[in-house]
Amino acid sequence: MISKTEIADLLAGVALFAPLDPAGRLAVAEALREIKFDAGQAIFSRGDAGSELFVVTKGRVRLSVLTADGKELSFAHAEAPSVFGELAVFDGRARSADATAVGKVEALTLSRAAFHRLLATMPAIAEAAIKFLSGRLRDADEQLEAIALHPIEGRLARFFLAAARQKDPAGKLEKVTLALPISQSELALLVGASRPKVNAALALLESDGSITRKGQDVICDVESLSAIAGMD
Numbered sequence: 001m002i003s004k005t006e007i008a009d010l011l012a013g014v015a016l017f018a019p020l021d022p023a024g025r026l027a028v029a030e031a032l033r034e035i036k037f038d039a040g041q042a043i044f045s046r047g048d049a050g051s052e053l054f055v056v057t058k059g060r061v062r063l064s065v066l067t068a069d070g071k072e073l074s075f076a077h078a079e080a081p082s083v084f085g086e087l088a089v090f091d092g093r094a095r096s097a098d099a100t101a102v103g104k105v106e107a108l109t110l111s112r113a114a115f116h117r118l119l120a121t122m123p124a125i126a127e128a129a130i131k132f133l134s135g136r137l138r139d140a141d142e143q144l145e146a147i148a149l150h151p152i153e154g155r156l157a158r159f160f161l162a163a164a165r166q167k168d169p170a171g172k173l174e175k176v177t178l179a180l181p182i183s184q185s186e187l188a189l190l191v192g193a194s195r196p197k198v199n200a201a202l203a204l205l206e207s208d209g210s211i212t213r214k215g216q217d218v219i220c221d222v223e224s225l226s227a228i229a230g231m232d
Contacts, residue, residue: 005026007029008028014082016128017128019124032055034107035054036104036106039102042100047094049088050088051112052111055082055109056079056107058080059079059080062098063077063098073189077102153228156191157225176219178219180216208224210224
């Protein structure tokens with residue numbers, strides 16, 4: 001059981017709630033409840049009624065949709081500490097994607113009713129939500145651009161750089177070590193490519209020193225990846 005104070009501290013690292021002051025994050029913490037999911041468990045499905053958002057505290061959640069021909073397109077992973085399932089809470093519409101626990105997942109949930117009660121008493125949450133959604137839109141634009149305009153090496157470079165920015169927001173490190181506890185098949189879904197092509201692209205990035213793989217860790221050379229991603 002996590003104390004409310006510990007939850008409030010954790011929320012300081014969650015994009016949606018980070019702009020709030022300590023008292024505001026504690027108020028949000030009071031409205032959250034803990035929940036757990038087993039590996040492979042469906043958390044919700046596209047089209048479901050959405051009544052709560054989730055904050056991942058441990059583990060990883062795959063967000064995906066099925067294409068018309070039955071193929072799965074995985075467009076994002078939510079890992080600690082990040083939010084998913086927020087759209088249905090904001091607009092009251094059905095879920096726009098499937099959410100599946102990649103491994104064992106621990107999370108916190110905030111109901112739509114509780115979120116709107118907080119909105120009514122804390123205007124700062126509305127401003128934080130606008131900033132959060134703006135960031136989501138920018139990320140979506142970058143992902144679409146990467147898939148449409150960049151080869152697989154560039155898409156992978158952008159994927160690693162995005163993860164590196166989360167770990168080193170100030171951009172002070174020349175090399176960032178990332179834990180990547182997902183399979184190449186899962187990574188292929190995220191960048192919109194086949195597993196063999198992703199395997200070849202990873203080998204190419206490693207051969208030129210852009211990344212170094214050590215077990216489940218990937219050491220990223222930020223400058224080299226930026227050049228490959230077209231972001232230098």
